[in-house]
Amino acid sequence: EVYLVESGGVEVRPGGSLTLSCAASGFPFDRYTMHWVRQPPGKGLEWVSLIGRDGTQRFYSESVRGRFTISRDNRKNSVYLQMNGLTTADTALYYCAKEHRTGWPNLDTWGRGTLLTVLS
Amino acid sequence: SSELIQVPAVSVALGQAVSITCQGDSLRSYDTSWYQQKPGQAPTLVIYNRNNRASGIPDRFSGSSSGNTASLAITGAQAEDEADYYCNSRDSSGYRVVFGGGTKLTVL
Numbered sequence: 001e002v003y004l005v006e007s008g009g010v011e012v013r014p015g016g017s018l019t020l021s022c023a024a025s026g027f028p029f030d031r032y033t034m035h036w037v038r039q040p041p042g043k044g045l046e047w048v049s050l051i052g053r054d055g056t057q058r059f060y061s062e063s064v065r066g067r068f069t070i071s072r073d074n075r076k077n078s079v080y081l082q083m084n085g086l087t088t089a090d091t092a093l094y095y096c097a098k099e100h101r102t103g104w105p106n107l108d109t110w111g112r113g114t115l116l117t118v119l120s
Numbered sequence: 121s122s123e124l125i126q127v128p129a130v131s132v133a134l135g136q137a138v139s140i141t142c143q144g145d146s147l148r149s150y151d152t153s154w155y156q157q158k159p160g161q162a163p164t165l166v167i168y169n170r171n172n173r174a175s176g177i178p179d180r181f182s183g184s185s186s187g188n189t190a191s192l193a194i195t196g197a198q199a200e201d202e203a204d205y206y207c208n209s210r211d212s213s214g215y216r217v218v219f220g221g222g223t224k225l226t227v228l
Contacts, residue, residue, distance in 0.1 A: 035217065037163075037219075044204075044206065044219065044220075044221050044222040045155070045157075045163065045206050045208075045219040045222065046219060047208070047216065047217035047218060047219055050217065059215045059216050060216075061216060095162060095163075100165065100168055100174075102168060102169055102172075104217065105153060105208050105209060105210055105217040106153045106165065106168035106169065107153070107155075107163075107165060107208075108165045108168070108174060108175075110162040110163055110164075111162065112162055113162060
């Protein structure tokens with residue numbers, strides 16, 4: 001069975017940095033583009049970033065571009081999100097998601113999320 | 121434009137049909153996916169590539185699209201269909217993903 005497990009969410013101060021991790025299992029990880037999607041408490045989904053199969057293709061939302069960096073390690077079946085210059089607007093549940101076999105933006109598997117809280 | 125617009129809330133009587141819409145300029149060029157999210161749970165893919173049901177999704181769910189508007193239809197709504205529904209697609213650049221603001225479906 002396909003699993004995605006996020007980790008690394010904590011409470012940080014504005015201006016701080018943090019790296020989230022997502023461990024994947026149950027599918028050939030290096031054949032799929034991976035995404036990060038976030039959801040502020042009580043609000044809707046916001047796409048954050050994607051990384052292509054070999055890590056060379058990386059795209060970001062305008063709200064995080066220049067502050068966040070997505071990466072992956074196909075040997076460890078993991079994807080990461082390094083976040084710098086955090087603000088209270090970054091407070092959210094961060095989901096890792098896998099693209100569907102037909103490609104993105106179809107996201108067919110999601111983790112349970114990891115909560116980042118940026119305290120003012 | 122990179123925005124997808126959804127009506128915030130829709131209600132439907134048990135067993136009746138309902139449609140949830142998603143509007144955006146990028147939908148003229150790119151297909152839409154739909155996701156269901158129940159309280160405290162991660163989203164679940166319902167429809168991909170405009171009108172294809174994801175694995176395990178009941179056939180009462182269907183998708184369609186015309187011009188800049190995509191629709192998710194539920195025929196014979198069940199109590200377990202009460203949830204938030206989100207559309208997504210590529211943005212106009214084609215290099216990013218955009219989600220609609222979500223529609224809360226209440227089954228009466």
